Amino acid sequence: MQPRFVGRLGLADAVTVTNAAVGFVAVVAASVDLGLAARLVLFGAIADGLDGVVARRRGSTPAGPYLDSLADVASFGVAPAMLVAVAATEAWTLADEPVRLALGVAVPALYVAMAVTRLGLYTAYDAEEDETEGVPTTLAASILAAAVLAGYTAPVVLVPAAGLFAALMVSTITYPDLHAQDALVMGVVQALAVVLTGHLGRIFAFALLFLASAYLVLGPRFYWQDALGYASIGESPQRK
Template identity: 40%
Template sequence: MGFEVSRRLSAADTVTLVNAVVGFVAGAVAFTDLHLAARLLLLSVITDALDGIVARGSQGSAVGPLLDSITDVVSFGATPSLFVYVLLTRYFGDITETGIAVGLAITLVASAYVVFSIVRTAFYETYIDSADGRPGMPNSLGAIVLSTAYLGGVRQPVVLAGAMLVFSVAMIAPFDYPKPGPRHVTPVGVVLAMAVLVPDALYRFGPRAVLVIALLFFLAGPRYYWAD
């Protein structure tokens, strides 16, 4: 019988796989151009939102939710970790310059986000069966903060790496985060697109606006969920 890929994949799954490609390219580009990598990471966030829109407008597939979770680990787990790794090695030097101890420390700090992202995804797929309960911060939120902070002018490696460590732990924190609905996603998506296309326009309005929104969601999301 085989996998019957063409029959079992939906249009939304195709968008999800495009997200994986964009996320992978962002991680690869990070080693040479962090500014472009940050823009691609935000483009991956937009693509991730699009697959949900496509899924609601057409018939999804049985494998769709799992594909989405795996892709999220690639785009919003591995790529932010690579981004942080490049930031830290550019600041402190790579393992050939800093020695094994410092190089190992940099690697552990940088890889924390992808490790916690994998743990959250695995636990979510295994233990969480309610659409209403979404414990832990979504890994896409940390990716948004990292990329918009960099595009908005926050370039200090230690500050960004420290923030990502906090977000890493937040992914397995015992707080439920809401899933933003269309009335919230649409206006934010417009500003997000501006951050991707013209990140330096209007004194970096796009990335800075998205950064403020993302940080407010990080701090107030759980409270919003309970109040709702």
């Protein structure tokens, strides 16, 4: 007997489901090596863009938008939240700093809750639009992961950042989709931050942090769109 998905899901869906598995591996890796977990989060961001490219070339399926949002929960909701929680639990103890430790767990939990909320709203209301309300989950996750690779692993940095993203993901701030060429540049920088180590790897982590933060701050007001050629950093073009 064949699995139910045979003949119903396409190649793009396979990439999406693989991305969900990468998100789980990133969660596991976070308890061992924060740098490795951050690289896996960025690898998931690259895969998130790749499934859109595959969908445009090979076609998508009705299940695609739902699979994409579910995968994003793992890779860009739970995994980056785990980065923050592990950094907090390693730095703060229940005996010495119980309030900080509680925040170090509660804020990442809120981040996951808001990521799930944002992805549900996106799938229901924004999937066919050229812009979306709230900070895209992939953008938030990429900034947190890039910060870790750039050396900003202190919970006093990561916990407030996660709290800020939790609020921004469900805000009404409108983000336009990235142009295809800009998404490609972002993907190349992400890939180099993933594969390179040492001083050179940190340089590309800083570059990614700068580019993603610039889009976070300036995108809603200054990023102009053309009528064609969109490719989103926040959600896969598969869902358009």
